[in-house]
Amino acid sequence: MDDLLPGDRIHGFPGGLKLEHHKAVACERPVARPPMPERLFIQVVQHQGESGRIVVEPGEWVAKGQALTAAGDDFIVPEHTPSSGTIEAITDHPAAFPPGGTxxxxxxxxxxRDEWTERNPLSDWRNASGTAIVDHLHRAGMAGLGGAMFPTAAKLRGDWPGIHSVILNGAECEPWIACDEMLMRERPRDVIEGGLILARAAGAERVVIAIEDRMGAVEAKLREARRELDAERNVRIRKVFTVYPEGGERQIIQALTGREVPxxxxxxxxxxxVHNVGTAATARDAVVEGRPLIERIVTVTGPGIAEPRNLLALVGTPFNHLVETAGGYxxxxxxxxxxxxxxxTALASDEIPVTKGSNCVLALTDNETAPTQPTLPCINCGxxxxxxxxxxxxQTLFRLIEAENYDAAADYDLPDCIExxxxxAVCPSHIPLVDYYKHGKDELTRRRLDRRRAALxxxxxxxxxxRLRRxxxxxxxxxKEREEKLKRPEEAQDEIQAAIERAKRNKKT
Incomplete structure (x- = not known):
């Protein structure tokens, strides 16, 4: 029964790769806040879901933390003003998704002035209901900071019987990205308190913080903060094997529990x-301080960056402003x-702004970008x-998608691909397999939506x-009723008299 509870012992997961980390270079300096940019470009959709109704107009002055879009259901997450100022325009702007689009x-x-609107923290969250906490997080614009940008309220809300654990994922599996590591180093108490808040919202008894086994300094910081918060009974800190992609949701669950999500x-x-550690810290900010999600740590790194570092950036800050703060290219x-x-995702422009899911800007040079190799036929090497x-x-999924046999690809569990x-990376034929899988999943999504629209x-x-039949x-x-009445002389006379009276009244008016 212990295997059902995460963190009791560490397991492995199938596959994966051992990769060079390249993280230390961005962790040599403390997290810094860049200067205020001249303009902020706040995308109206920064989560998996639909945009809320825009509630501001060009020319309007807005306070920091003020809602820019209205909250709707759990998949309509509001956006907020990262700083006080004037709305200049509402327009299309370069974006990371769709790639090359706006x-x-x-x-x-x-x-x-950075002038705040009135903030409304949730007092005494330890005695608040789960619903009250979830509603508060939703109004604060909470979406996952791990990259998927899944609405936090949608993940927490629901009739889920038997939720016993909230896993805080601090295992940054991708090379170069170090924003979560620096967050845990500098704000360990806030990460743990945010985890306890999320556990309260979910009705869970424990919090398990998963970090990579190379993060010894982070582990010490978290253990000290846990002791200060007197949370040693219900907060566990576990190191998982550093094998990419151990930070994937299903992989981290399997590593901690030994069980696979069906x-x-x-x-x-x-x-x-499962929540990202950044999501936990911002949940704490929303509940304890009444701060909506308007900033996040972004790693600015790579051989093409003069001074790699982690920056606490306002949502809407153009990437080129962050690069300039990190010493330029x-x-x-x-x-x-x-x-x-x-x-x-390759960026077509460095004018693209920071969103809630922007964890890293990586600049590569000729030395790191190998020339494009010609694609060769699959040799079934396995x-x-x-x-x-x-x-x-x-390889089977590749062939099915290449043949446009998308339904068969779905039967081979294409939606389970985590991309x-x-x-x-290991394909000797240099086949861009992930591009095929993304296309196949997009096609399945399109067909599902078409079927949904057709059914509607x-x-x-x-x-x-x-309605017409009724x-x-x-x-x-x-x-038929009128005809039956006309067949009876007395009722027919009443109908005639009623018609005469109506005509007289109409004539008078």
Whole structure:
């Protein structure tokens, strides 16, 4: 039964790769706040879900922390003003997603005063209901800071029986990214307190903080903070093996519990909920201080950065402003990546702004970007199968997607692919496997939405037909009733007299 509880002992997971970390270079300096940029570009959608209604207008002055978009259901997360100033425009602006595309953004010109709106912390969260905490986090614009940007309220809310543990994921599996490590070094108490708040919201009894086995300094900081908070009974700190991608949600669960999240299942099915350590710290800020999610730590690093470091950046800050704060570019930068080199997204422009999910800006030069190799036919070597942490058959999925047989790819569990890039990294034929999987999943999503729209249209059509049939029957019933009345002389005379009276009244008016 102990294996059902995370953190009692450490397990492994299938596949994965041992990678060079390259993290120390960005951790030599403390986290710093960059100067205020001239403009902030706040995307109106920074989470998995839909945008809320924009509640500000160009020319309007706004206070720091004021809502820019309205909250809706759990998948409509509000955005807030990172600093006080004037709304200059609401327009499309370069964005990381879709790659090379744009997103609607609110352009803010800061006034330098950084004047807060009224803040409303949640008093006495230890005795608050889970629903009250979740609602508070939702109003604060909380979404996951681990990169997926899944709405925090949607993850916490629901009738999940038997949630016993909240896992705080501090295992940064991608090379170069060090924002979570620096957060745990500098704000360990806030990470733990935020974890306890999330556990209270989920009705969980314990918090398990997972870090990489190389993070000895972080472990010491967390243990000291746990002791200061008198939380040793219900907060565990566990080191997992440093094997990419141990920071994946399903992988960290398997490493801590020895159990796999079932296909088409959720972590909640195993009694756990996973949050990034950054999400925990910002949840603490929202509940204890009444601060909405308007800033995050971003690692600015790579051989193409003069002074790699971690910066506490306001949401909406252009990446080029962060690069300038980190000493500017060094050498000939040939590739700029949001995230890490394995699963990150190539940026078409450094004018793209920081969002809630922006964890790293990685600048690579010619020395790190190998020339594009020609794609060769698959030789069935099986290397991709060996390293796949999701136990998939990458070469089979590749062939099915190449043949546009998407439904069959789904039968081979394509949606379970976490797009970690391990398969592509070891492929001797240089096949861009992850690109195929992304395309296949996009196509499955499109087809699912098409089916949903078709089903909705069918329901609307059937409802309309039912309404027309009912109205027709009601008209026929009324006509039949009038005809029956006319067959009876006394009732017919009453009908005639009533019609005469109506005509007289109408004539008078």
């Amino acid at each position: 997103q609607q953004a609110i352009v803010l010109v800061p006034d330098g 296909h088409d299942g959720l972590p909640q099915d195993l009694g756990v909920i 060094r050498g000939e930068v040939t590739r700029l990546i949001l995230g890490g080199p394995m699963s990150g 290397e991709c199968v060996r390293v796949c942490p999701a136990r998939l058959l990458p 970690c890039g391990c398969c592509a 249209a069918k329901r609307r059509y059937e409802a309309r037909e039912e 109205e027709k029957e009601e008209r026929q019933a009324r006509r």
